[in-house]
Structure formats: structure tokens, C-alpha cells
Amino acid sequence: METVIDGQPYQLTLMSEINVAREGGMSEGAALQASVIDTEDYRSIWMYLKEVAVRQGFVDIEVNGARVRTRYAEAGSPDKPHAMLLHGTGGHWETFAPNLAALSEHFHCVAIDMVGNGFSAKPDYDYEIPVYVEHVLGVMDHFGIQRANFVGMSLGAWVAATIAVSQPDRVSKVILMSPAGKEAAAANMARIRAERTKAVNEPTWESLHAVFAHLIADEANRLPDLIGLRQAIYRRDDTRETIDHLLILQDAAARDRNLIPEQDWKAIAAPVMVVASGRDHGVYQETATSIAKLIPQAEVFEMPNVRHWPHFEDPELFNPAAVAFLSK
Structure with a gap:
């Protein structure tokens, strides 16, 4: 969804669009690369x-x-x-x-x-x-x-x-x-070492999201600014x-x-x-x-x-x- 702020276009990725992307075959990590804004229940x-x-x-x-x-x-x-x-x-x-x-x-x-x-x-x-x-x-x-x-x-x-x-x-x-x-x-112990080492060596949104998948059960609680x-x-x-x-x-x-x-x-x-x-x-x-x-x-x-x-x-x-x- 595109919006305009101060005359400049910005692309907002909504949770509904993320879900559609997943259903269409996009990996979860790829879908999560975008900034996620839940306009129905914004949380931070x-x-x-x-x-x-x-x-x-x-x-x-x-x-x-x-x-x-x-x-x-x-x-x-x-x-x-x-x-x-x-x-x-x-x-x-x-x-x-x-x-x-x-x-x-x-x-x-x-x-x-x-x-x-x-x-x-x-x-x-x-x-x-x-x-x-x-x-x-x-x-x-x-x-x-x-x-x-x-x-x-x-x-x-x-x-x-x-x-x-x-x-x-x-x-x-x-x-x-x-x-x-x-x-x-x-x-x-091996899981933690492997996960954290990968995330530090490759600090992508996807690798950090993988860390939080083991920390927080519900996707809705893995807040983007926390991962950031x-x-x-x-x-x-x-x-x-x-x-x-x-x-x-x-x-x-x-x-x-x-x-x-x-x-x-x-x-x-x-x-x-x-x-x-x-x-x-x-x-x-x-x-x-x-x-x-x-x-x-x-x-x-x-x-x-x-x-x-x-x-x-x-x-x-x-x-x-x-x-x-x-x-x-």
C-alpha cells in the first residue's frame, strides 16, 4: 500500500499483505524483510x-x-x-x-x-x-x-x-x-550457539527473526522495533x-x-x-x-x-x- 508523506511516496507493508505473500509462496523471512505496520492494532x-x-x-x-x-x-x-x-x-x-x-x-x-x-x-x-x-x-x-x-x-x-x-x-x-x-x-546449548553466531555474523532481519521465534511464541508479539x-x-x-x-x-x-x-x-x-x-x-x-x-x-x-x-x-x-x- 502506497502513502504520501510530505509529498514523497512511501510503501507500507501491512500484516494482511505479509500473509498474502506467505500464502503465495514467499518465505517468511523474505516477507519480514519489509517494515511491517499493523494499522488495526499498532504495537511498539x-x-x-x-x-x-x-x-x-x-x-x-x-x-x-x-x-x-x-x-x-x-x-x-x-x-x-x-x-x-x-x-x-x-x-x-x-x-x-x-x-x-x-x-x-x-x-x-x-x-x-x-x-x-x-x-x-x-x-x-x-x-x-x-x-x-x-x-x-x-x-x-x-x-x-x-x-x-x-x-x-x-x-x-x-x-x-x-x-x-x-x-x-x-x-x-x-x-x-x-x-x-x-x-x-x-x-x-548447540542451538543457541549456532543461532546467535549466525545472527551476529549475518545480522539480517531474517536471522534475527529466527532468534526471536525461539524466544516468543506468538508472531504478533515479536515486535519489529524489538527485533530492530x-x-x-x-x-x-x-x-x-x-x-x-x-x-x-x-x-x-x-x-x-x-x-x-x-x-x-x-x-x-x-x-x-x-x-x-x-x-x-x-x-x-x-x-x-x-x-x-x-x-x-x-x-x-x-x-x-x-x-x-x-x-x-x-x-x-x-x-x-x-x-x-x-x-x-
Whole structure:
């Protein structure tokens, strides 16, 4: 469909036209190369943030001997209880865009791009769990946060659980989504390494869309500007140069030495809400089930229709449950 803006013609590709293209034999990736505008129900991560007082910035944090320029987003009054929001592998703070409005009404939220991820600095060393833990604690120290709630997904859940084990005095409550850190699944690790390496080496819309197909179940929730942000990250020289550092936890030996032992899961004293995503990859569903049985004060929150990003895929279900749990 052609439209005219300031006297210039522009071609808009509607969702209906994408569907027609698919039915006509065009590959999904080719169809998605165009900018997609759903004129019936336009959605963007910024629609979630339009009325939220989000303060984005950068701060230097010392991590493993290097100064790491750290990108963060802050929302909510610092006088409220604190909440640290931790993304997954290769992620960035916008992962939590649909949650900041609801959470910041009750909590002082700090979402970060963890070291080696997003638009934060990517120093020349491997990003293993102790490195992430040091980074998160350093950010907390910078903001004067002695104790916080943690909301972590995938890698972020692994980091949050490790902090709950090693620094219990700094943890109030924890929400673990699509949790990692209990076991190593060779097939899943190989898939992640292959997908992410391809996407970094060939940061096309199609390769990035393939990554998000494993993260978000419903095509309608794979928002173009979300994919565009990840594409911008993967096009960066520092991302390409440090991809092996980022993916170190997909190597069997490295993963094994970073896993949380069963006795440590049992030693977590903080109350924990484990989110069980019904359409996630099997290893994450199995981990959610098993750690919920190990953690003394754990409860399970079922989200049957989501994949790896439950908080992003269904914020209407997740947000009130998260607020209720963290407010107990």
C-alpha cells in the first residue's frame, strides 16, 4: 500500500499483505524483510513506556578488573523497595518494557544491560556467572541499594539465583522465569550457539527473526522495533568481536563449572516465584519444575501460552502476579 508523506511516496507493508505473500509462496523471512505496520492494532515497545518516567543512562562499573560502561533504565521512586531486572543472553533492558509501568508503581526498578550484552561495554574476557554477579552487585552499590527483589529471565534468572545463594543478605524476593543454571542440555546449548553466531555474523532481519521465534511464541508479539534493537546490537563491532565471550556458557565445560549445585538450590532462603512457561523449550520447563521442588520457599506460577519471555509475551497475566508476589 502506497502513502504520501510530505509529498514523497512511501510503501507500507501491512500484516494482511505479509500473509498474502506467505500464502503465495514467499518465505517468511523474505516477507519480514519489509517494515511491517499493523494499522488495526499498532504495537511498539514504546507504547508500553509512553507514560512511564523512565530514566536511561550509563554508569561505569568496575568488573573483573575492567571499567564497564553500563547502560541502565531506572523507573519508580528510590524511596520504594528496590527491584533489579535481569535479561537473558544477548539481551538488553527493553526486555522489561511491558513491565516497568506496573512494577514502578510499587518498586524502584533498575534494569540493566549486563556486561557483554546489549549496549553495555564488552571487555575482552569470558562472561561467566561470577562476572555477571560482580557486575550486578556493583550496579546495586552505585545506586545505594543494599537489598533488592530480583526479576530474572533465563541467564538473568541464573544470575539472580546465584546471588540469592552467595549474597542472601542482599536479596528480598526472587522471580525466576525460564530459569537456567541447574543442568546442561547439549542440544539446547548447540542451538543457541549456532543461532546467535549466525545472527551476529549475518545480522539480517531474517536471522534475527529466527532468534526471536525461539524466544516468543506468538508472531504478533515479536515486535519489529524489538527485533530492530537486537539487530542494532548484533551489527556492532564489539558484539561480533566478543561473541565467543558471550557464548562461553554454551560450552559444556564452562557451563558445568557455573551450574548451581542441588544443595545450593535447597539453601536459597528468599521466597521465590518460579514462572513455568508452557511453550518453552523442554530444558527450561524441566528446570522450572525441579528447582521449585528444591527451593524451600518456592511457588510456581503457570503461564501456559508463552515461550521463553513470559513477562514480555503476556504482561497482562505476569504483571499483577509479579506485583502481588513481591508485595507479600
